[in-house]
Amino acid sequence: MVKGAIHSIETFGSVDGPGIRFIVFLKGCKLRCKYCHNADTWDPNSEDMRTPDELLDFAERYRSYWGEEGGITVSGGEPLLQIDFLIELFKKAKERGINTCIDTALQPFTREEPFFFKFEELMKYTDLLLVDIKHIDRDEHIELTGLPNDNIFDGFRYLSDISKPIWIRHVLVPGITDDDEYLKKTREFIETLSNVKKIEVLPYHSMGQHKFETLGIPYKLDGVKSPSKERVDNAMKILNGK
Template identity: 60%
Template sequence: MQGRVHSTESFGSADGPGVRFIIFLKGCPMRCSYCHNPDTWAAEGAEMIEADELLDRAERYRSYWGPEGGITVSGGEALLQTEFVLDLFTKAKARGINTCLDTSLAPFTRNEPYFGTFTKLMDVCDLVMADIKHIDPEEHKKLTGRDNANILDCLRYLSQIGQPLWIRHVLVPGITDVDEYLYRTRDFIAELGNCVKRVEVLPYHTLGIFKWDELNIPYKLRDVDPPTPERTERAQRILRGEM
């Protein structure tokens, strides 16, 4: 089995605990207005690589990982290739490697055969880092092009099985940086209980605009400035239930 790989990063420090080898897979069903990797959207143009080869590459850097490090699979959207990630994580656990999945959860469904594969994947996944793009269904559609009902359903399921979660939320002025939505997001996160190990607010940035320009894709948020440190801190406190 081969995966459609966009690229890898040897020393990731912001994509899970410890130092991590990050595997960016190709293909994504979302079209987030603030995406900084639109070059990962299309499935075409990927490097086809088997799981063992990726793990051999990763283990070259194992001495740098420390007790918490390992591999993180990101995207694009990794769950478009659930069977490959299952193969990769199963082989990683056999080598004693910590596994982390960075995902929007957009492909999730309880329909078979997908759901059965997904449940097996969770058995070999140490941590899920999940983005909540927007808590409001209509605003989520505007922001990403897709509904969020299955995403929230997936998070509830992960809570039910006790899957460790890090929740991430991109703070975009005028879109997600709205107190009403932040408090609704906080209430939803609270419902997930103790499986949520960390909540991170990621300030919107414009560092990926050049990729949109190179791909000739209109960038709708060009006039939106990043949030101030004060707004970012306020959002962080709200989502963590501190105010």
Template identity: 55%
Template sequence: MNHEGGTTMRLFDTTTLPPQEETSDKPVIGYVHSIESFGSVDGPGIRYIAFLQGCRMRCEYCHNPDTWNIGVGEEMTAEDILDDAMRYKSFWGETGGITCSGGESLIQIDFIIDLFTKAKAMGITTCLDTSGGPFTRDEPWFSKFEQLMAVTDISLVDIKHINSDEHRKLTGFGNENILDMIQYMSSHDCDMWIRHVLVPTRTDFDVYLAQLGDYIKTLHNVQKVEILPYHTMGVNKYHELGIKYPLEGIQAPTPDRVKNAENLLHVMDYTGYKTWRPKK
């Protein structure tokens, strides 16, 4: 979910820091992989993006394997993030603000709750970028998720694959809990963007794209649907880390296949993002 590009990208060491236990008398610590101060594709408007460290999925097309390890990265508090982010507030306008991405952002749900709660108190628009992997209705996690949704203005949800068996082949996990999270968001009027990575030989099949398009049609409050064409920009990271790249030799989808996927997902039907404003 983390991506290359942006105006300012600071990379931190992600290999040496141990996990830190949370206690009531200490600030909540977030483990941050990198910061992008002027992002334009991770939510509405211009956004300050904190890419959080940690992900349990092993998506075959992941282009940031350096975000996988949990409990490592640059230790930051909500105040650290907000103090830095506020330097860019003049660029945000009505829709911009702070996005938490990953890795998988929900692995650090306590930190995001703390950050978003304080951000909202300062009038900052909040955006959660997630693939939903950690979602569960088990307690105490589910109550934390409800608390997070109360201070989240919009979510970017990456649906890896609509078919659970294929999702497991692609990521190592099924998608039942992820679709359950999306249903919760839909039924509780949580604004969201839906994203889908188009990968030749993995997700680029008309039957599955049509099923995904039909599924998205059943949801409420979908402001935007995006097709993200697979790319190979992260291959060198695998080589540097000594990890075998699962999709060696697979090229980006052709423009015709991207257009086909956009048609099957009815991308043009979702235009709410053009006039979207955070709920008061």
């Protein structure tokens, strides 16, 4: 039985998908986002290994809170790095009538095998994806995260082609992603997609800085302030095409 490398669990999440969510944070991520607030999830190793049934049995204790819209969200880290576990977890979740959601940056996406076959299988049991657009510009994306975004945008196109519902999330960082031209280019890309149900602007905050310091990793956004309400509203307006 495949087991998932678990970082932590939140039993009553209200911001990671529709309704009230049981959120599973998995270990492992290849991106090194400068603003990451979960840098302690980068390491793929975990002392907490659980089977899908163990997680679902635990999750269902809270099912009465979910209502009609709630369910399970798997986040990270990057959950797609544990795709075999995700397939098994979501397949069993659908057998129990549980709504399923993935919070992902799509970083591992590729049309090469064996990943693509597994991703197609996973989508059969996935109701919604919350997908990050870290940065629309390729070079800036590399500077911000350490990796390019070509395959990520290909993943967006594939999800649009199969009409899989997504919410898009964009972290607004002053001096990095808070630029009207970049925001307009991001909107132009969003307009090429047919499956976007919601767009969220997440204001940058430095609450993850202490984790970098604890891990002995230099925090490269030291001193960067959170964006003003005006800039957040401006980004929301541009990204939603208003």
